[in-house]
Amino acid sequence: MPLILNRQDVMSVLTMKDCMAVVEQAFLELAGGTADLPLRTAIKPQDGLSLYMPAYLKQSNALACKIVTVFKNNPARFQLPTTIGTVLLQDPETGKVICIMDGGYLTAVRTGAASGVATRYLAREPEESTVGIFGAGVQAKMQLWAMAEARKVGRAMVFDISKEAAENFSREMAEKLDLMVAVASAPEVLLDADILCLATSSALPLFDGNLVKPGTHINGIGSHTPNAREIDTALVTRAKFIGDSKEACFGEAGDILIPIQEGAISESHFYAELGEIISGSKPGRSSKEEITLFKSNGLAVQDAATAKLVYEKALEKGLGMQVEIFTES
């Protein structure tokens, strides 16, 4: 019988630490050839967009498909959010759907987790790191949570074009992580941060990449279409470029596609997939001065690994509701 888990159920069992462990394994499987990750399928019904993101991780025994819908008229016409995510988890042995869960919180945590894993493998490790966050939305919060798992964070700084959003972020995250979180200007963030997380809704570069300090590690998670980017050509050119997936980066990441179109770099500037760094088949950071850049587009393997984790934790805790939807005639 499929188990139905709502957002509260997912929130009550999913921690960043656990999520980082399964997401790391998912990236390893992707690099090692034991993951099936077909391209995301898009359908455009009426005024909306419906995306289907399937994945199968053989070693983790996780088979799932996330449905993400973006319907701009939802808030005004139906009092529903613009974006809704739902994950169907299947039994890889029988194909049966064993769990249907809310995918909104799960997506945010698994996105944070990917940056957390990248940071653990690529960032310098001073005694205490200063983390700079661009954007103060849902994703940005998860990015900071993940940074606090990946490194000992001394303090954090946040910049958002909405001062109110930055102030709310600062209050909420300082309390959640028991950390000093200052609201700052963009140049202040760039001057002090050892690690930068870019998690905005901007389609244009957030700052002049020449201002980024040598030795900085950057997680870029925001833009995800060929014509949009958060990171400018100067920064991409200066950085060692690691992506979640080569195919996804060359299919949808303006951050690397635009500098290539401009002739500033060639395709060979893409250094490695994160899984290759984790497996050790390609070395990570080569010096204290090197700038490392992780570009995250968001992969269904992250969703599948996280959904399986959530399902198992929910079963342990007896959460959710079992509903029989398959009856033999």
Ligand SMILES: NC(=O)c1ccc[n+]([C@@H]2O[C@H](COP(=O)([O-])OP(=O)(O)OC[C@H]3O[C@@H](n4cnc5c(N)ncnc54)[C@H](O)[C@@H]3O)[C@@H](O)[C@H]2O)c1
């Ligand atoms: N890589 C992934 O796996 C993944 C997963 C989910 C979402 N995302 C992307 O992450 C981004 C953030 O998502 P969200 O849900 O947190 O959005 P959100 O709307 O909740 O927050 C975005 C924030 O960015 C701020 N912002 C916009 N332009 C800015 C700029 N130039 N400088 C500083 N701040 C700026 C906005 O004021 C807002 O507070 C989106 O682009 C989303 O598509 C990526």
